[in-house]
Amino acid sequence: MWSFFHKLGSPPWLYRIAGTILRWLLPITLVALCVGMTWGLLYTAPDFRQGNSYRIIYIHVPAAVVALAGYYVMALAGAVSLIWKMKMADVAMKACAPIGAALTFIALVTGAIWGKPTWGTWWVWDARITSMLILLFLYLGVVALYEAYDNKEAAGKACAVLSLVGMVNIPIIYKSVDWWYSLHQPASIKFTGDSTIDPSMLYPLLLMIAAFYAVFTCCLLMNMRAEILEREARTNWVKKLALEYRT
Amino acid sequence: MYFDSVEAALSMAGHGGYVWSAYAISLLVVALILLAPRRRQRKLLRRLAGEQKRRQQGHTAMEEGI
Numbered sequence: 001m002w003s004f005f006h007k008l009g010s011p012p013w014l015y016r017i018a019g020t021i022l023r024w025l026l027p028i029t030l031v032a033l034c035v036g037m038t039w040g041l042l043y044t045a046p047d048f049r050q051g052n053s054y055r056i057i058y059i060h061v062p063a064a065v066v067a068l069a070g071y072y073v074m075a076l077a078g079a080v081s082l083i084w085k086m087k088m089a090d091v092a093m094k095a096c097a098p099i100g101a102a103l104t105f106i107a108l109v110t111g112a113i114w115g116k117p118t119w120g121t122w123w124v125w126d127a128r129i130t131s132m133l134i135l136l137f138l139y140l141g142v143v144a145l146y147e148a149y150d151n152k153e154a155a156g157k158a159c160a161v162l163s164l165v166g167m168v169n170i171p172i173i174y175k176s177v178d179w180w181y182s183l184h185q186p187a188s189i190k191f192t193g194d195s196t197i198d199p200s201m202l203y204p205l206l207l208m209i210a211a212f213y214a215v216f217t218c219c220l221l222m223n224m225r226a227e228i229l230e231r232e233a234r235t236n237w238v239k240k241l242a243l244e245y246r247t
Numbered sequence: 248m249y250f251d252s253v254e255a256a257l258s259m260a261g262h263g264g265y266v267w268s269a270y271a272i273s274l275l276v277v278a279l280i281l282l283a284p285r286r287r288q289r290k291l292l293r294r295l296a297g298e299q300k301r302r303q304q305g306h307t308a309m310e311e312g313i
Contacts, residue, residue: 033277037270037274041256041266041270042248042249042250042256043248043249044249045249046249046259046260051259051260051261051262052259052260052261052262052263052266053259053262053265053266055259055262055266056265056266056269056270059269059270059273060269063273098280098283099280102276102277102279102280105276106272106273106276106277109269109272109273110269110272110273113265113268113269113272114265114269116265117261117262117265215277215280215281218281219280219281219284222281222284222285222288223284225284225288226284226287226288226291229288229291229292230287230291233291233295238295239295239299241292242292242293242295242296242299243296243299245292245293245296
């Protein structure tokens, strides 16, 4: 157990194991994404009230779900790097931020496009939508804060604190549709009790959620690999890797 | 397939523009975040390889007394 944690802190080991995982995960991710999108776009029946515009659900919900889950990963990595000063946790935290921002962006844009034919408006300052916008700013804030410092150790600390403080926003996003009167519909998938969604629509949705989790994991590992190489640029193993890359 | 023809799939009874543009934008962003780290890594490795090559050439030049 402890040797596993020890290895986890070793940059070359992490770089190699991430590469091995990616060799399998990346093709699976792309296939799942293609199958899920085609399924949702062409092989499901339209919603009886919203018509075809509801097909946006197959990207909107997965993007939003994974954007929130990604925030947990980022905050957890930030906490680990603050408490145990684990360098690789700092790498993971920095790697999460741009992916989370991109996914939140997708959720907001697809939500706006979905809102136009359904509610007749692109945007309302509604609790769910506004709290998601704050999530986007939190992600972008971490990216910007990292760039703002010359001292990368101080940057890591500041970003970890920011992402931990930003955790306050997460339960607000989850509960916003219950706490406030909202245009946004409440969740259709429930862990307890029956989901209010037909199985023929649920399966492609679950596949797309899985695909977006896989996209997040792939991007996280690739960002971490690039970051590790950059930080370890002066070490012998990276130099050797660079030479092999040339030939 | 749910739709009868390609035209029907494209128009989606008037919602096609919304649905297809939402999918297109999302796919673009996903492609971007998947490709960005690969590009960054390739750039870095190429730069490091170039630096090493130059350093090696510098060493051999010194050994030959030039």
